[in-house]
Amino acid sequence: xxxxxITGGKQLKGNVIIEGAKNAALPIIAAAILADSPSxxxxxxxxxxxxxxxxxxxxxxxxxSLDPDKKEICIDPSGIDSWVAPYDMVRKMRxxxxxxxxxxxxxxxxxxxxxxxxxxxxxxxxxxxxGLRALNVHISVQHGYLEADAPDLxxxxxxxxxxxxxxxxxxxxxxxxAVKAKGTTLIYGAACEPEIVDLAHFLNAMGARIEGAGSHAxxxxxxxxxxxxxxxxxxxxxxxxxxxxxxxxxQSNITVNNIVPDHMLALLDKLAEAGVPFEVGKDYIxxxxxxxxxxxxxxxxxxxxxFPTDMQAQMMAFMTTVPGISIITEKIFPERFMHVAxxxxxxxxxxxxNATAIIKGGYHLSGAPxxxxxxxxxxxxxxxxxxxxxxxxxxxIYHLDRGYFNMEEKLRALGAQIERVPS
Ligand code: EPZ
Numbered sequence: 001x002x003x004x005x006i007t008g009g010k011q012l013k014g015n016v017i018i019e020g021a022k023n024a025a026l027p028i029i030a031a032a033i034l035a036d037s038p039s040x041x042x043x044x045x046x047x048x049x050x051x052x053x054x055x056x057x058x059x060x061x062x063x064x065s066l067d068p069d070k071k072e073i074c075i076d077p078s079g080i081d082s083w084v085a086p087y088d089m090v091r092k093m094r095x096x097x098x099x100x101x102x103x104x105x106x107x108x109x110x111x112x113x114x115x116x117x118x119x120x121x122x123x124x125x126x127x128x129x130x131g132l133r134a135l136n137v138h139i140s141v142q143h144g145y146l147e148a149d150a151p152d153l154x155x156x157x158x159x160x161x162x163x164x165x166x167x168x169x170x171x172x173x174x175x176x177x178a179v180k181a182k183g184t185t186l187i188y189g190a191a192c193e194p195e196i197v198d199l200a201h202f203l204n205a206m207g208a209r210i211e212g213a214g215s216h217a218x219x220x221x222x223x224x225x226x227x228x229x230x231x232x233x234x235x236x237x238x239x240x241x242x243x244x245x246x247x248x249x250x251q252s253n254i255t256v257n258n259i260v261p262d263h264m265l266a267l268l269d270k271l272a273e274a275g276v277p278f279e280v281g282k283d284y285i286x287x288x289x290x291x292x293x294x295x296x297x298x299x300x301x302x303x304x305x306x307f308p309t310d311m312q313a314q315m316m317a318f319m320t321t322v323p324g325i326s327i328i329t330e331k332i333f334p335e336r337f338m339h340v341a342x343x344x345x346x347x348x349x350x351x352x353x354n355a356t357a358i359i360k361g362g363y364h365l366s367g368a369p370x371x372x373x374x375x376x377x378x379x380x381x382x383x384x385x386x387x388x389x390x391x392x393x394x395x396x397i398y399h400l401d402r403g404y405f406n407m408e409e410k411l412r413a414l415g416a417q418i419e420r421v422p423s
Contacts, residue, residue: 006385101176161189247287296324323362339377
């Protein structure tokens with residue numbers, strides 16, 4: 001397994017260009033199944049998660065081709081001949097569950113393996129089941145699979161809020177089935193993430209009729225047919241936020257390009273509170289953190305537009321270097337703290353009280369061999385390695401490759417002393 005070696009202490013300088021959003025691309029790739037002609041999806045990062053989704057589509061008979069240089073995918077759903085997404089593929093990636101909705105919308109039936117848990121916590125699917133049952137889908141768990149039969153898909157009024165708030169992929173799955181249901185579906189408590197809005201834009205371009213995406217109340221008027229389209233995926237707000245924190249934690253001046261600042265307001269609010277100087281442009285953010293002193297912060301992760309759980313680990317790495325006491329509460333995935341043990345190995349001072357981390361920051365981090373776990377925890381370890389004394393070796397970086405394309409090359413181009421060592 002590849003690893004990354006970082007020698008900390010280098011200041012960064014220059015520009016980085018952000019990729020398309022993984023969490024927008026994955027449901028959009030699945031949604032291409034609903035069309036009766038090919039789609040071309042652009043600005044798609046050639047990540048391992050994208051390859052996994054394409055291999056699941058291939059197992060359904062959907063041909064696709066990914067041009068890694070142009071970062072675009074052509075998907076031809078005309079050969080689709082199966083509605084079964086097998087365990088050995090789905091277990092690799094939780095997001096595979098978003099083939100459930102389009103298979104139901106296209107075939108009226110689906111058999112999708114349950115994704116199982118992962119290091120950030122148990123990943124229930126009760127809201128997916130609740131939403132699809134409301135659309136007159138007969139769905140149940142059989143031998144580790146979600147088995148769905150929908151001979152007569154009917155629009156319905158659904159409340160989709162769960163005990164942790166809205167669910168991104170449950171909202172996506174209900175959208176992906178409802179676009180082909182008879183009548184209108186109203187989803188209350190819908191997820192408002194920019195990736196959901198991007199999915200709605202893609203579906204509407206294909207001929208769907210969706211209103212209210214981005215709000216907690218969405219209306220979906222069912223249609224008979226949908227056609228393939230050419231579509232550009234939005235930029236990745238989480239990759240962008242990760243590089244902005246790379247600029248802050250190393251007290252550097254860098255510019256993060258090809259982004260939508262309006263998708264990052266909660267993060268920018270917290271960075272401003274921490275005293276990070278940055279300039280917001282139309283499609284870029286410039287961090288000017290040379291010789292800055294920062295302040296500790298308190299934050300709680302929430303569904304969008306709140307502070308994103310996918311930026312929690314990266315913010316924690318930053319706060320370990322800021323003098324004072326910072327408090328981070330994780331409300332979306334209360335167990336999402338795999339990065340804490342590894343940061344402690346780097347001499348961070350963090351204590352956990354249930355879903356709250358108390359960070360006593362300002363001590364120098366010390367480079368060490370550490371283990372990547374989930375993809376955002378891996379990014380946090382990279383950020384810590386950039387400023388730690390000495391050498392940090394991050395093992396199992398296939399976790400990082402799931403969500404970050406050429407991260408080490410981008411950081412090296414900014415001046416970091418970082419290299420990937422093949423196993
Ligand atoms: C999406 O996962 C993202 N993944 C995650 O990003 C992200 O952390 C998460 O949304 C929250 O923003 C993709 O989009 C591919 P949820 P998703 O359903 O949809 C609970 C990354 O690092 N819940 O919004 O699976 C759930 O346990 C990944 O890129 C139920 O209770 O997450 C959690 O506590 C990690 N019942 C909360 O809702 C359900 O049926 C939010 O989860 C479904 C979810």
